[in-house]
Amino acid sequence: MATMTFSEATLAAMREEMRRDPTVFLMGEDIAKQGGIFGQFKGLPQEFGFDRVRDTPISEAALVGAGVGAALTGCRPVVDMHFADFITCAMDEVVNQAAKLRYMFGEQCRVPMTLRAPDGITKSAGSQHSQALEGWFVHTPGLEVVIPADAEDAKGLLKAAIRSDNPTLYFEHKALFPVKGAVPDDDFVIPLGKAKTMRDGRDVAIVTYGITVGRALEAATMLEADGIDATVINLRTVWPLDYDAIADAAARTHRVVVAHEAVKIGGVGAEIASFIGEACFDDLDGPVVRLGAAHVPVPFAPVLQEAVYPKAPAIADAARRLVRREL
Amino acid sequence: MLSAPARTELGVALLRTMIRIRVLEEGIEKHFLAGDIPGFAHLSIGQEAVAAGVCANLRADDAIASTHRGHGHTLAKGTSMRAMVAELFARATGVCRGKGGSMHIADFSVGMLGANGVVAGGFGLVAGAALSAVQRKTDQVAVCFFGDGATNRGPFHENLNLCAIWNLPAIFVLENNRYASTTSTAETMKIADVSIRAAGYGIPATIVDGFDAFAVYDALAAATARARSGGGPTFVECKTFRARGHYIGDPERYRRKGEADDVMQSDDPIVRMQAGLGDALSPDAFERLWNDARDEFADAVAFARNSPAPERDEAFFGVFSGDRDPADPVHRIEARERDALVPFAPQVGSGSQGSGH
Numbered sequence: 146m147a148t149m150t151f152s153e154a155t156l157a158a159m160r161e162e163m164r165r166d167p168t169v170f171l172m173g174e175d176i177a178k179q180g181g182i183f184g185q186f187k188g189l190p191q192e193f194g195f196d197r198v199r200d201t202p203i204s205e206a207a208l209v210g211a212g213v214g215a216a217l218t219g220c221r222p223v224v225d226m227h228f229a230d231f232i233t234c235a236m237d238e239v240v241n242q243a244a245k246l247r248y249m250f251g252e253q254c255r256v257p258m259t260l261r262a263p264d265g266i267t268k269s270a271g272s273q274h275s276q277a278l279e280g281w282f283v284h285t286p287g288l289e290v291v292i293p294a295d296a297e298d299a300k301g302l303l304k305a306a307i308r309s310d311n312p313t314l315y316f317e318h319k320a321l322f323p324v325k326g327a328v329p330d331d332d333f334v335i336p337l338g339k340a341k342t343m344r345d346g347r348d349v350a351i352v353t354y355g356i357t358v359g360r361a362l363e364a365a366t367m368l369e370a371d372g373i374d375a376t377v378i379n380l381r382t383v384w385p386l387d388y389d390a391i392a393d394a395a396a397r398t399h400r401v402v403v404a405h406e407a408v409k410i411g412g413v414g415a416e417i418a419s420f421i422g423e424a425c426f427d428d429l430d431g432p433v434v435r436l437g438a439a440h441v442p443v444p445f446a447p448v449l450q451e452a453v454y455p456k457a458p459a460i461a462d463a464a465r466r467l468v469r470r471e472l
Numbered sequence: 473m474l475s476a477p478a479r480t481e482l483g484v485a486l487l488r489t490m491i492r493i494r495v496l497e498e499g500i501e502k503h504f505l506a507g508d509i510p511g512f513a514h515l516s517i518g519q520e521a522v523a524a525g526v527c528a529n530l531r532a533d534d535a536i537a538s539t540h541r542g543h544g545h546t547l548a549k550g551t552s553m554r555a556m557v558a559e560l561f562a563r564a565t566g567v568c569r570g571k572g573g574s575m576h577i578a579d580f581s582v583g584m585l586g587a588n589g590v591v592a593g594g595f596g597l598v599a600g601a602a603l604s605a606v607q608r609k610t611d612q613v614a615v616c617f618f619g620d621g622a623t624n625r626g627p628f629h630e631n632l633n634l635c636a637i638w639n640l641p642a643i644f645v646l647e648n649n650r651y652a653s654t655t656s657t658a659e660t661m662k663i664a665d666v667s668i669r670a671a672g673y674g675i676p677a678t679i680v681d682g683f684d685a686f687a688v689y690d691a692l693a694a695a696t697a698r699a700r701s702g703g704g705p706t707f708v709e710c711k712t713f714r715a716r717g718h719y720i721g722d723p724e725r726y727r728r729k730g731e732a733d734d735v736m737q738s739d740d741p742i743v744r745m746q747a748g749l750g751d752a753l754s755p756d757a758f759e760r761l762w763n764d765a766r767d768e769f770a771d772a773v774a775f776a777r778n779s780p781a782p783e784r785d786e787a788f789f790g791v792f793s794g795d796r797d798p799a800d801p802v803h804r805i806e807a808r809e810r811d812a813l814v815p816f817a818p819q820v821g822s823g824s825q826g827s828g829h
């Protein structure tokens with residue numbers, strides 16, 4: 146175990162995978178000479194050369210398209226999207242090409258491509274640099290979507306994404322890059338599709354992922370003061386989704402709060418809540434409560450930005466009202 | 473330069489490929505209209521010299537990416553007629569197990585990375601295949617087929633630039649057939665030679681008579697040699713013509729009646745090649761090429777007809793690598809969800825006629 150930042154954990158993952166597999170290469174805007182806008186690529190070109198860590202023009206459609214082509218023909222490309230928001234410039238390449246080729250070509254091919262997409266709300270980045278878009282991609286058959294919550298996840302999930310034979314979106318929250326955590330130093334790979342129980346309590350389960358895991362853990366501490374014992378489930382992968390872990394948490398606590406930073410309407414939380422409603426109805430002592438961002442673009446002014454997405458007090462409040470049947 | 477006999481041999485090979493494509497596509501047209509082929513089908517009759525001339529330069533481990541009009545490219549790259557026809561007939565024995573159809577046919581065993589239902593979808597795949605060849609240090613090349621219409625989309629510009637700055641072994645083969653769907657090229661761009669766009673990216677371009685399979689072959693021979701030796705991308709504009717509607721059933725209101733007949737009268741690439749070979753190809757030998765192709769197609773249709781439709785459950789697998797294994801976390805199609813869907817009988821032979829794009 147070593148303590149390192151989330152950013153350093155992704156670097157360790159990249160370094161280990163590039164050493165292990167010569168077909169892994171990286172491309173993106175400002176990643177090589179600059180080292181990435183969050184320092185997440187620092188030192189890689191010095192070790193692996195500028196052919197394996199490629200600075201590219203501002204051509205998102207070409208990067209993702211070429212990522213797919215390279216993945217089809219024997220490489221494991223990792224494509225950096227700079228900001229997750231810019232995936233929209235390559236939507237065809239993600240949704241019509243990467244996601245579908247294996248299926249519609251009758252399993253003749255694989256698309257082992259990883260898209261790294263820094264996402265989320267931080268530092269007044271504003272409407273076009275703050276989005277959490279995982280819902281779109283969970284809705285598209287053929288894509289894996291992984292979202293690390295801490296430095297440990299950052300390393301283990303990135304290694305798993307690179308090794309996966311499927312196109313995988315790796316959403317890394319911009320505000321998490323400098324956050325430190327303990328990270329196993331050996332070849333540490335987290336299986337995709339498996340959730341992690343961060344905290345085991347009997348009164349209520351908070352099912353969440355990504356940066357909201359930290360907020361849920363804070364909320365659990367607040368709830369403790371009220372005598373409420375909360376489970377916190379870190380999904381780690383939002384597709385494939387660990388339905389078993391969700392059903393298990395519902396069965397053990399009978400009350401579930403689902404929380405994420407992405408917009409609540411049409412979000413991943415809606416899928417989870419409806420799954421619990423369909424599959425775990427008899428286990429429930431109350432409705433599944435969903436928390437997500439308001440259905441507005443993320444605003445610029447700090448006071449406005451802070452108003453639109455769920456943080457620890459909101460999560461604690463929702464859980465408290467659910468347990469006390471004050472809904 | 474090839475010797476005269478070798479040139480003749482090449483000409484016959486190109487002619488054979490063009491005739492096979494013609495027979496295949498005329499057969500597709502017939503069977504589509506008879507309702508044997510579902511979906512949409514876009515024919516490339518008139519453009520056969522491009523597919524033949526390009527692919528004759530390629531190895532099985534070179535990649536091509538095709539368009540929605542890809543039967544000719546697929547056949548020329550080496551896919552078996554049986555596997556193609558079975559795919560179009562939506563059979564389990566099709567090259568894509570009946571999951572692709574005309575617009576999404578691929579054959580990775582011969583480096584055919586897919587027809588593409590999205591105009592300009594192939595540029596990225598070719599840039600990536602060319603990049604992959606560089607990363608893996610092979611001498612493979614990748615060829616992108618595309619229409620004039622595709623050059624008005626962003627991916628064309630982004631990928632040409634990418635291939636140029638990285639000197640990738642990519643070859644861009646434009647089939648300028650004068651139309652994009654129902655719109656003539658003259659209405660959508662101010663330039664007569666689309667290939668001048670390549671200059672903006674520092675990519676050398678040549679213009680060839682796209683009805684002349686030899687001319688296409690020669691241009692590709694140069695482009696392929698350049699790409700294999702690290703010289704970077706080349707752009708080849710083939711001036712050609714689409715003799716049929718945009719799709720089977722297209723009423724072709726956007727062009728003069730008789731236009732296609734006129735062009736084919738003077739420029740049918742098969743007739744032109746036969747004439748070019750002159751006495752080197754006897755009338756009997758020419759007839760044999762047609763008969764062989766017809767036999768091959770009849771055999772392919774019989775194979776398709778005798779092939780089963782895909783099993784219903786096949787619809788639920790193949791999305792992810794590993795999804796046939798119930799123990800794998802990507803196995804996500806729960807049996808109860810499958811069974812909850814209304815049972816359906818596979819609709820073999822219910823071709824939608826003459827509709828859509």
Ligand SMILES: Cc1ncc(C[n+]2csc(CCOP(=O)(O)OP(=O)(O)O)c2C)c(N)n1
Binds near residue numbers: 589829
């Ligand atoms: C992105 C996209 N836009 C529109 C279409 C509908 N469409 C299919 S083929 C076609 C025309 C393409 O013209 P061109 O690239 O010149 O190829 P050609 O049909 O002449 O072979 C259009 C508009 C599509 N499939 N994809």
